[in-house]
Amino acid sequence: MTKPAEQADTAAMGSNPVGGVRDDGLMPSDWTTTEPLVGREVELQRLLQAAGVGDREARGGVLLSGDAGIGKTRLLRELAARAADDGHQVLAGHCLDLGDSAIPFQPFAEVLVGLDVATREAISEAMPPLGPLMWGAVDGAGVDRGELFSSVVAALELLAASxxxxxxxEDAHWADASTRHLIRYVLAQRYEGPVRFVVSYRSDDLHRRHPLRPDVAEWSRLPGVQRLELGPLGDDEVRELVRSRATAGLGAxxxxAIVRRAAGNAFIVEELLDVDDQEGPLPSTLADxxxxxxxxxxxxxxQxxxxxxxxxxxxxxELLGAVVDLPAATIEEALRSALDHRILTRTRSDGYAFRHALLAEVVRDDxxxxxRRRIHTAYVRALLDDGESADVARHAFEAQMxxxxxxxxxxxxxxxxxxTGHEEAAQHYERALSIAESAPDGTDVVDLVIATSEALTASGYVRRAFGVVDDFLDRESAGLSDHDRGRLLVAYGAAALMADRQVEPAQAVERAFAIVPEQPTxxxxxxxxxxxxxxxxxxxxxxxxxxxxxxxxLGQRLGLTRVVADAAATKARVRARIGDDPAGDERRFLEVAEAARESGNIVAELRARHHLAFHYHDRGDLDIAEREFLSTMDAAxxxxxxxxxxxxxxxxFASVTAYLRxxxxxxxxxxxxxxxxxxxVHAACLEAVGLLVSAGRGETDALSTAERLRDGFWKKDIALAIHSGTAAIDLAPDVVSAERWHDDLVKTLASDWAGELAPARLRMAGLLVSRYADAAPHASSVERSGWIExxxxxxAVGDRTxxxxxxxxxxxxxxxxxxDAEILRLRWGAGEExxxxTMLSAWRETTATFAELGHVYEEARSASRLAAVLHAAGDVAGAKQVASAAFEKAADLRADPLARQLEQLAGTTTRSSSSDRAPASTPAVAGEKPLTARERxxxxxLVEGRTNGEIASMLFISTKTVSVHVSNILAKLGASTRTEAAAIARRQQV
Incomplete structure (x- = not known):
């Protein structure tokens, strides 16, 4: 029987395992690919070339190998589709796992039986030895083997004549001896016609005594035969596969977890998508x-x-010998067998590891x-004297020591x-804290709590950092001295600040001042x-x-450089807010950052640089602010x-600033x-900013992402809630939905963030009233009246704010x-005088203010309103001028909905719509809009013919990012394909 891993692979070939052709000579319709091929760009190109697709003169064969479930069949489906598009006949047969009941020549019989009746009759008449295979007598009894083999070759030549x-x-690892001999014979022939041959097999099944192993070695030496090993998918490719297959949104x-556990195996990815808890046990079918x-x-x-x-x-x-109670020779033989069966693999440091981490997990869970305790105890004893502390700790926990x-x-x-392995440090500290009752006498548990909180903060888990101190204060504060309680309260207040808690920082300070004496400590x-x-x-x-x-x-007196730097940064921040010395603000932040850097206080340095970036941001220097935010990100x-x-x-904030710019x-x-x-939460925050881009570009399917963020993250970060919520107001399909998003966001700000009058209320109101104004001309009088109220x-809420x-x-x-301007537009659209x-003045001021701010999209959107009013006022030329200038901005952003509005207001086709061209709207003449350094x-x-995946690996960026750069390059060069872009680059030496 076909095993589950292979069923997932071969099911894509069609429920009827017959590789014949239709009457028109093309592959069966159930071979048609239904889902895009993920990754495998390099392997597909190599396979197409080796199989001669696109080269009518090519002859020869390909041996395609890879682990079970790695994606061989999916790749073969793509090959078949490309070959059919190139005019090939595509025939396929499968070897079956029937054990001692294997049918001789099964894949060839399958191919022949699948041919249409007329073709079979013609072949039977021309090659009588094939009759038994073609009409059901699969064992070929009474037929000379030599004649049978030569007849198969002749039949292939006949089919290739047209x-x-x-x-x-497929699945040659299950082939019987007769089939393997026929495969060898077919591969060895020199064909007159264009015959191409691909054999696939599982490489992980080929242990030392597997009968196919010597055959593969022999086939590989035949003239014109190439080998192609299909390795695991890359991590980015697995993520792309998950996104393409998941029916519901999965969190980061x-x-x-799927990326880690699947280790690049497509079949395992598919199986894990059906698991509710991605950190939990595997489905029993997969584990078995x-x-x-x-x-x-x-x-x-x-053992x-x-x-x-x-x-x-x-x-x-050496370690294995100390852990396993077996003679050295027995261990060596066991290792050799596990390596031979491809369960284990050799590492570069002459060690041993599982070829697939998930198999190790399954074995361990079994x-x-x-x-399990006995094995881990043996590891502890072997590692205790000179092993890594992390290894000792892990085994000791499992051994219950x-x-x-x-x-x-x-x-x-x-x-x-x-x-600087802060996340690992946090994990170790948390585990130690969980068994603090087993700590040696004299252990400073308060110090351990503070160290745990600081490590969690350093790794970005600020809410957990706060929770660690909060929990310990609740449980243990009664038995602590004032000094230790004061230490905990300072740590509690600091963690509460980082976790954006609203009231706890001030409470911590008040409680700490009550017990920490005013002494130079x-x-x-x-x-x-x-x-x-x-x-x-x-x-x-x-x-x-x-x-x-x-x-x-006090810090200078006691030599506390961290305290001095922190306090100096706070003082500089407050002075900048007061605004009594604008010329000195930048200097003070730079001085604090430099002093912190010289003292090795990275936290204080980052804080000072962060405040400096906001200093530039608040005064409107967005380009400098973005640069400083990025610099702080890199330093961190x-x-x-x-x-x-x-x-x-x-x-x-670099992302937010880039959005504005x-x-x-x-x-x-x-x-x-x-x-x-x-x-x-960090990933979700970045998704929220990305939703603003999606809203501007009209990507309505992004609303599902907004829903996921609302349900799981709005209570965890106020900026995340605001950015995703305001994006959803724009993305909502109708006014009622937009109102619901607005009201949900108001409730979250009020109940979870004590921010009923958060500054974002102005932005939220402006966007919602904009939706009212858009819908007003087509709404009922009752709807209009309610919207105006x-x-x-x-x-009024905005005024209070x-x-x-x-x-x-x-x-x-x-x-x-x-x-204000949107309210006027709403009243105008509702038929009021x-x-x-007044309208023109409001929209001119709004457009000019967004332009001064540097908010490109909202400037263009406000300009579209201004152009509409100008047109209504009879200033057609002015409307065209404003709309045309704004269209350039919208088109460069690929903000298609706004670009289409502006194009209509301009009264002419300013440029082809961005949906009908390359992703970025830019001049076709190379050099009119220069490439960035990264794009170059x-x-x-790209000129060298590399794929996106290859470019990503060479530049240490993601494949998705490369795709964005390629899209921009195509647009800037005025090219429609990668090949055309490469040609332009060579011709113009871009």
Whole structure:
């Protein structure tokens, strides 16, 4: 019987396993590919070339190998489709896993039986030895084997006389001896006509004594025969496969788990998509299928493999000898057998590991509890003296040796911290904290709690960092000294700040001041520095400067460089807000950053650079702000803190700033972080900014992403909620849905973030009233009346927001103007008398303010409203001028819905619609819009004929990012294909 892994692979070939041709000579309709081929671009091109597709003079054969479920059949389907498009006849036969009941010549009989009756009759008459195979007597009894073989070759020649022939034989690892001999004979022939031959087999089945193994070695030496090994999919390709197959949205952790567990195997990816808990046990059918491999080993082999499964990675001969209670010679023989059956593989450091990590997981889960503890205890004893602390800790936990596990975990955390492995350090600290009752006497558990919180913060898990301290305070604070409680409260307040908690930071400061005496101690200095940050966040500027000054003074006295840098950064931030010395603000931030860098205080340096970037942002220098945000992001990544506060903020606010500046492709690139394994909330925050781009480009299917973010993340990050919620107001299919998104966001801001009057209310109101205004001309009088009343209420809320949360900068003023202008447009669309001069003034001011801000999209969108009013006022020339200029911006953004509106307002076809051209709207003449440095790098590789996947690996970026760059290159060069772009580049030396 065909095994499940192969059923998933061969099912794509059609439920009827017959590879014959239709009456028109083409492949059967059930061979038609229904889903796009993911990855495999390089392998497909090699296979097409080796199989002679596109080359009428080519002859020969291909041996295609790969593990079960790796995607051989899917690749063959694509080959078949391309070959059929090229005019080939495509025939396919399958070897079947029938054990001792194998049918001789099964794949060839399958091919012949599948031919139409007229063709079979013609072949039977010309080649009588094929009659038994063609009409059901598959065993070929009474037929001379030599005549049979030569008749098969003659039949292939006959079929190829009318058009090229591609013959595929699948699953040759199950072929009987007769079939293998016939395959060898067919491969060895020199055909007159265009006959091409592809044989596929499972490489992981070819153990040392497998009968196909010597045959493959022999076939490979035949003239014109090539071998192609199909390896695992890359991580990016697995993610793409998951996205293409998943019927419901999967979160980043689920996708990451599938990538890790599937290890590039397409069949396993498909199976894991049906698992509810991606970190939980495998489906029993998949686990049983994988465990079948162990049945090929004897008991010693299974014992060795089980021990390696518990190792958690590769194992050396020496370690294995210390763990497995078997003679060295027996262990060596067991290893040789496991290698031969392709269960294990050799590592570069002369160790052993599972070829597929999921098999190790299945073997480990299949162990009895006592058996597992015994193996892990043996590992602890072998590693205790000179093994890695992380390895000792892991085995000690599994062996239920908590005292050993605690000490080893703390040591492992300290080692990870020294090499900026903050996420690993956090994991070790958390595990140590979970068994703190087993800590040695004299252990400072408060210090362990603080270290755990700091490691979690450094790795980006700020909410968990807060939770660790919060939980310990709730459980243990009663038995602590005032000094230890004060230390915990300072850590609690700092963690609460990073987790965007609203009230806890101030509460922590108040409680800490009640028990920390006003004495020159490091704890007092840290508390004053924390009090300065809390006061600054509450805009109590005088208090903030006072506490910061005291913290700096005390910190300098005690040599506390971190406290000094933190307090100095807070003081510089407050001075910049006050605005009493604009010329000195930039200098102060730079001085703090440099002092922190010289002292090795990366956190303070990142914080100062973060504040400097916002300093530029707030004064409208968006280009400099974006550069500084990106610089902060890069500096954090080098320090292993790319997901920590300020490090991730650099990426996030660079993305937001790039959105404002109209650099939307950079937004997409910065948001493409799945391969970097970010914390879930961080990935969701970047998705939220990306939704703004989707909204501008009219990608309505992105609304499902907004729904997922609303349901799972709005309570976890206020900026995430605002960006995804406002994008959804634009993406919503109708006014009712837009209102629902607006109201849901208001509720979240009020209930979860104490932000009923958050500054974003102006933006939210402007977008919703815009939807009202768009729909007003076609709405009922009742609907119009209700919308006008709600718009007035929204304006009133906006006024309260300005009073209580203002004064606002340029962006806040722009959205306030936009709201007023949209209300006027709504009233106008509802039939009220609105003076056109009032409308013109409102939209001119709005457009100009967004232009001053540098918000490219909203400037263009406001300009579209202005152009419409100008047209209504009779200024057709003015309307065209405004619309044409705005169209250029919208087209460059690929904001197709807005571009189409502006094109109509311009009254002429300004350019071809961006939906009918390359993704970016740019001049066709190379050089009129120059390529960026990165685009030139991509173009150089494109000219050399490399695929997106190859370019991605060479430039250390994702395939998706390469695709964006290629799209931009095509547009800037005015090319419609990669080949044309390469030709233009060569001709013009771009």
């Amino acid at each position: 058009r090229p022939l591609l013959l595929v034989v 952790p689920d996708v990451t 299928l994988m465990l079948v491999r162990l049945d090929r080993l004897d008991e010693s082999g299974r 060795v493999v089980r021990a390696i499964a518990c190792a958690g990675g590769q194992v050396t001969d 162990l009895l509890p006592a058996e 908590p005292d050993v596990a605690f000490t080893a975990s703390v040591h492992a955390a300290e080692q990870a911290t020294r090499v 490091p704890l007092r200095a840290s508390l004053e520095a924390l009090a300065a940050i809390v006061a600054a966040n509450e805009r109590r500027h005088e208090d903030a400067i006072r506490w910061a000054t005291q913290a700096v003074t 990544a080098k320090a292993g803190r790319q997901w920590a506060p300020y490090g991730f903020d650099g990426r996030f 109209g650099r939307w492709d950079l937004v997409v690139e910065l948001g493409d972080v799945s391969a970097l394994r970010p914390p879930t 709600n718009a007035a209420r929204l304006r 300005i009073v209580e949360r203002g004064p606002f900068g340029l962006e806040g003023r722009a959205w306030s103007m936009r709201l 609105v003076p056109l001069e 790098e991509v173009l150089d590789h």
